[in-house]
């Protein structure tokens with residue numbers, strides 16, 4: 221009998237994300253690029269847009285924003301108008317090329333970057349919506365290391381509904397920690413990110429056993 225164990229070797233994140241869009245693993249048959257139901261279902265999108273618009277328009281002067289893992293920009297297209305400057309970033313090159321063609325404005329820029337590896341654009345506020353949940357703890361850590369450069373963080377994560385052990389590790393890709401009864405909490409071990417202020421902006425419970433989508437606002441020291 222062959223006793224050799226087949227070890228799951230992680231694909232590079234860029235390849236994994238490219239494949240998700242090519243093979244429509246997050247759905248969306250007719251769209252060229254589709255970032256998943258979380259980016260499109262009105263019951264998930266509209267309440268999010270409302271709370272983030274309220275935050276962005278609460279400043280006397282519009283602020284600058286960077287959207288890390290902007291996806292198909294179905295969300296960002298509703299937000300950039302409330303900012304002084306909006307940089308939308310994703311790891312998938314042809315998605316960024318597509319977005320550049322589709323969405324044009326003076327205060328809007330698209331950049332193809334790996335947020336775990338590359339230097340991030342500067343801004344007052346960073347938006348991370350349902351991105352860290354797809355990344356391994358090593359990649360989450362390297363993003364978290366750069367978050368202190370921003371004054372505000374608007375972080376959205378898909379989490380289990382009840383008490384759970386946060387930050388169980390996964391291989392970066394299509395899936396999230398929910399299947400391990402876990403989810404990302406950057407304030408908890410092993411990330412232990414320190415914030416001056418935190419506020420839950422939104423909590424959207426899904427059907428039984430499908431968890432809850434939480435959006436938090438953090439103000440950084």
Ligand SMILES: C[S@@+](CC[C@H](N)C(=O)[O-])C[C@H]1O[C@@H](n2cnc3c(N)ncnc32)[C@H](O)[C@@H]1O
Pocket residue numbers: 233237255256258259288289290291292293294295309310311312333334335336348349350351354355
């Ligand atoms: C589930 S989608 C969410 C899209 C968008 N934030 C939204 O809420 O509609 C996650 C996005 O993160 C991008 N992404 C994943 N890892 C990344 C990385 N290391 N650097 C940049 N983008 C990444 C993926 O390509 C994908 O477009």
